[in-house]
Every structure is written in structure tokens, then in C-alpha cells.
Amino acid sequence: MNATPGIAPMVTEETAPFWDGLAQGRLLVEHCPACGADTFPPRGICHRCRHRDLEFTEITGNGTVYSFTINYQRWLPELPVPYAVVLVEFADHPGVRIPGRIRGCAPEEVAIGMSVRAGAEPGPEGVAVPSFEVVP
Numbered sequence: 368m369n370a371t372p373g374i375a376p377m378v379t380e381e382t383a384p385f386w387d388g389l390a391q392g393r394l395l396v397e398h399c400p401a402c403g404a405d406t407f408p409p410r411g412i413c414h415r416c417r418h419r420d421l422e423f424t425e426i427t428g429n430g431t432v433y434s435f436t437i438n439y440q441r442w443l444p445e446l447p448v449p450y451a452v453v454l455v456e457f458a459d460h461p462g463v464r465i466p467g468r469i470r471g472c473a474p475e476e477v478a479i480g481m482s483v484r485a486g487a488e489p490g491p492e493g494v495a496v497p498s499f500e501v502v503p
């Protein structure tokens with residue numbers, strides 16, 4: 368699979384476990400053992416109770432397309448258009464919505480409520496990025 372063109376994300380101390388997980392094909396979110404809240408993007412502090420001793424947990428189930436956009440603008444010369452970016456939510460991780468490219472359908476076929484499986488694909492400068500595959 369070719370790398371998705373774009374600008375590499377800034378990896379920080381708080382986000383490094385997320386990017387490391389994607390490099391291994393795992394989609395991780397922060398989990399607060401104190402109150403049970405899951406958080407994305409990683410912040411290093413619980414958004415609900417402000418606890419700072421967080422863990423990372425893997426999203427393993429399917430998600431649902433919450434929203435999407437189809438991009439027709441070629442922002443970079445090597446970027447093929449059109450492409451769809453989806454915002455996916457997960458029933459087992461309330462409040463978590465993760466953006467990424469979608470695979471397995473044409474951009475015009477993307478729909479809110481569509482079932483997708485989380486994954487990762489090669490991104491800019493060797494950093495893996497979230498992507499989602501349509502579940503038939």
C-alpha cells in the first residue's frame with residue numbers, strides 16, 4: 368500500500384503511544400481508570416475527572432460513520448482526488464470520534480451510519496495514520 372500523502376502529524380509525549388499503536392496496526396485511545404472515560408485525541412489528562420494517571424486501550428470492534436466530508440480540492444500535487452474523510456464513533460467507547468480516510472468504497476458511496484472497521488495505513492514521513500474499511 369502506498370503512503371497517504373499529507374503533512375506528518377506532530378508527535379508529542381501525550382500522543383506518542385497513539386502513533387506507536389498505529390505503527391503496529393492498533394487503534395488506541397486514552398482510558399481513565401479513575402472514572403472510566405475514554406478520550407481522543409490523547410491529552411495526558413482525563414476530560415471528565417482531570418485524573419492524570421491514564422492508560423491506553425485498544426479499539427477492537429467496528430465503528431459507525433458519524434460524519435464525513437468528500438474533498439475535491441487537490442491540496443498537494445501527489446494527492447489524488449476525490450477522497451473521503453470520515454469521523455467514526457464506537458459504541459464501546461462513548462464520546463470517542465476518530466477521523467481518518469475510508470477504504471473499500473468510492474467517496475460518493477460513503478454514508479452516515481455505515482459500519483467500518485478501524486485500521487491504519489502508511490502516512491507521510493513513515494507515520495501510520497488511521498483509516499477505516501467498510502464492513503460488508
